Amino acid sequence: MSGPPIIPFDWQRIWLGDAPPLFLLEIVFRTAVIFVWLLLLLQLTGKRGLAQLSALELVIVIALGSAAGDPLFYPEVPLLHAMLALALVVGFQRVLAGLVVRSERVETFMEGQPVELVRDGVFSVAALERANLSREDLFEKLRFEGVMQLGEVRRAYFEQDGDLSVFRHDTDPPPGLPVVPPWDLEPPTVLNPDLPQQGFVACLDCGRVQQVSGLLVGCVCGGKAGWTVATADPLATAEAEKDRQAALWSAP
Known part of the structure; x- marks a missing residue:
């Protein structure tokens, strides 16, 4: 040197x-x-x-x-x-x-195209991959829009500038997969497939909602994560569950 x-x-x-x-x-x-x-x-x-x-x-x-x-x-x-x-x-x-x-x-070459992520409460894993987003990224963006469960969402588009456009039901949304509380803080309860279920359930892999009366079957998306209870108001459901647990602990 x-x-x-x-x-x-x-x-x-x-x-x-x-x-x-x-x-x-x-x-x-x-x-x-x-x-x-x-x-x-x-x-x-x-x-x-x-x-x-x-x-x-x-x-x-x-x-x-x-x-x-x-x-x-x-x-x-x-x-x-x-x-x-x-x-x-x-x-x-x-x-x-x-x-x-x-x-x-x-x-299109310079800025790309919008990607439809959610349609009628069901999100597309393939669309998330095209948009380079994870499921948690989508849920976070939906929570910023005030969405508590996927049933509220009629359409959600990932726009060219990186924003999420959300079109929601005006009134009385159907039950759907809860996105609040954040799953990192409180993951949804996975239903036991060996026990009969009654009511609406949501697929943890795609958000698809089905009404069941009996044993659970696999979702058409082919996911393996299972099912959870579909709800119209996850926060009210969580509060009701807390009250139920408190009542069980206080019972003689």
Whole structure:
């Protein structure tokens, strides 16, 4: 390795490096120039580029960060070179944004397509895989929408920007698979398949609801997780179960 030996705890090298102290003022100037230039360029990306980021916009952010970082404190990087690179990145973004508006194929390639995750209280495992979501991710997003059980959901779509669009029954939703409380805190009770059951049950693998009177059979989805009680109000059901348990403990 060539060059002078490194002296440990050389405060001049640690704090200032090889540059003279006056270079600190140049860093201030460089940062101000690049900051103002970025503000001007970001006005061209539109407000959507500053909120939810698509794949294209994420690439733009990474490219802008890389192009804007070096000229801030590397004296060998001219400001005009960095400003040209930043302008080209934003220009490419504007061209691609125009193509997305004009071409359905380009829009699908760049931003993907919405994915239907839930239909009439039943969620699709294959759709979750396409959306790169787990069952717990779906349930968490549904809870943010105020959904307590899947029977409330007529349709749920995973949109191109990563949001979940939920269409619910207006009144009196049918019973469904409970998503509250979160299963990590309180997993639903798995019904014993060797005992006869009465009423509505929900598949733990897909949320499909069946009315049974007798022994349980396998779900059409082929899942192995089993069944749990389908309910219209999981919180009320949980409170009723707590009251029942309390009554059993207090009984003589």
